[in-house]
Amino acid sequence: MIKLTDQEFKDLYTFVKSNYGINLEKKRQLIESRMNSVLADKGFKNYTDYLKFVNSNPNEITVVLNKLTTNHTYFLREPEHFDFLTKTILPEIKVTNDATKEMRIWSAGCSTGEEAYTTIMTLKDFFGMDRWDYRILATDISTHVMESAKVGVYSPESIANIPKAWEKYFKKTPDDLYLLSDEIKREVIFRKLNLMDSFSFKKPFDLIFCRNVMIYFDQPTKDKLVNKYYDVLKPGGYLFIGHSETISRNATKFEYVQPSIYRKGK
Template sequence: MLTLSDGDFNRLYTYIQQHYGINLSHKKQLITSRLTNMLQQKGFHSFTEYIDEIISGKDPEMVSVMLNKLTTNYTYFMREKEHFDFLQKQILPELANKHSRDRSIAIWSAGCSSGEEPYNISMYLKEYFSAIPGSWDTRILATDISQRVLDSAMDPRYSLESLKELPPSWQERYFVPIGDKTYTVSDALRKNVIFRSFNLMDPIHFRKKFDLIFCRNVMIYFDRPTKAALVRRFYDATAPGGYLFIGHSESLDKESCPFSYIEPAIYRKI
């Protein structure tokens, strides 16, 4: 088994934190266990050799694969259902009223992983706005740092297990069976999500301010200063009255958070 020295461990976690905001400074064993087999399969003879290659930045795909290995991309439809209930009952009526003239809303799924979250939001948008006269632009921006998970999100394959919390009528309306209890999304749903690669450590300069930002179970990997800086960037990118959703296992610092607390894991730019 390859050995990860303290020096190489320090080099790797420092590089990851500086470039991607992910704090793995106490995860030496996790890094060793999750990367060793891959390094051996790829022909690396030591962690030193591998980390030299990572830090050189010559192969962005190698970095993407590493980040996938070291962070958990576990998600499913209707995860943290309380958020979707609030979206349906509170936010969508507000947006319908606010955008009654331009009929265009802006929602960002930041850290979208394999696509369940933005597709799930799209289902609620489709259900709500299809009952309102006129044509609405409800397309969602979905971003992730990993091109590999974005590729899987753009051409998704979901198990029946991951769909089980969805209403049966939605399973039928928004999913297409492709064999062996595997499903992909309908064309209508696919066209409603715009996938882009984006590093949350970068400045946020999108064309429109967002009515709603979902960034759930992403900041669990960030230390307090990194999280506070990202939340400030989210605040600047949010339209007045807009919302930020985080994961229920996460929390924001009351003193530094510019958003107003609404209810667990839901904040608003008042």
């Protein structure tokens, strides 16, 4: 195993934190175990030389991010959010957006796509044959996870929580995995986006998911990001965060709705 020196460790975590918000200060071993094969495959004997290589090859940053981000997710994770979507948000939207029949949703930190695809299935259940335009933007800094999302092949564990009625969206592959149907896949647009960058969207969102992403950020980074979400939501729009996450109430204009659900005032 190639070990990090104290200085190399500091250089690497400072770079990742200042550019991507992710705090790896207590993750020295995780970095060493995940990065070892990258250095070994490319013939590097130490991190100093590898970090010089990263500095002069911007594409290599993608390799580092693909390795160091934590991407675990699954279908219907934190189901209370999808309940709230069906019972509270969608009936409201049906009335307020009736003229355009359009709904804009963003899955920020989408990983391998399960959150966005779960949302599409929930919307399909709700709207049925009613023709609404509800495509979802799904973004991440890791391109690797989004490539996998676009292919849409999932393990039995990943779909273990779905209701029976959604099984029709999956086809079992010869190696016992599950391929998601095009009917669902085509409703999600995947884009690379670093949440630390400034946002520029043509239209505001009705709903933003940013679940289990901010756990890696420190408080000032979280506060700044939450304010950026506020600015790109419609008045009355909702923000879902992960159940284990909190927003510092005095740093935000969001109204608290219930644990992990916030709303922009109308």
